Amino acid sequence: MSRRPVNKVIHYLRAIYNAGTAPKKNFEQLVRQAMNKLGRMDETDIGMATLGTVSIRHRETTTGSPLLLAIGAGVPGEQMSTIGIKIATRHDSDQSTSPPKNRAFKHADAYVLIDENDVLLITDGPFRNNTVATYLRELFSKADLKSETAAFEFRRVTNRDTQEVLDREGIKELRLKTTMYQATNALDPRGSNSSVKGKLKSFVGAMRNAFSEDVDDNQLEQLSV
Structure with a gap:
């Protein structure tokens, strides 16, 4: 079976x-x-x-x-149901x-x-x-x-001290593949700091900080493998 x-x-x-x-x-x-x-x-x-x-x-x-x-x-x-x-x-x-x-x-x-x-x-x-x-x-x-x-x-049990994991394995790169990101490039192909792209960069920075400062136990285990 x-x-x-x-x-x-x-x-x-x-x-x-x-x-x-x-x-x-x-x-x-x-x-x-x-x-x-x-x-x-x-x-x-x-x-x-x-x-x-x-x-x-x-x-x-x-x-x-x-x-x-x-x-x-x-x-x-305890009784259990049966199937015919x-x-x-x-x-x-x-x-x-x-x-x-x-x-x-x-x-x-x-x-x-x-x-x-x-x-x-x-x-x-x-x-x-x-x-x-x-x-x-x-x-x-x-x-x-x-x-x-x-x-x-x-x-x-974790493999390494939490601070050591964050120091060694903290996020170094964050790539976005989204419609929003593509739209900012389309609006400003020369890379100037438009208000839309500036807000996106601010959002990415906030995301990076959030990940580096608030990592739960499951993420720590993955990082410490």
């Missing part, structure tokens, strides 16, 4: 603790410790209001390699069906790679970075780890 490919964003994050409160073990070691204490998949079940039941479905825990997790979420007993196949009538009426016993319809996934305190995260469905962090905090608590181990947050 062919399906349309979907592009997913890989989030590069880091587990951060407040100064002086970080556990002696790194984040990867803490997650491994929690999973080892809990063991089976059902012991990793955590009920979350917006996601239903969340648990670690798959794990790759090879020593000396980063920790790989597949976390899934589904709502036990080979229906001879003009219309198909939806019919709801419940999942098989001890199963739930999966509606969210999170794929996580943890290397010491660095985290690569791909989410699908209603999962978000902060909900994955919330789940792992609950996992630490369920495994009876020390309370301070749950006092972390995921922060996005």
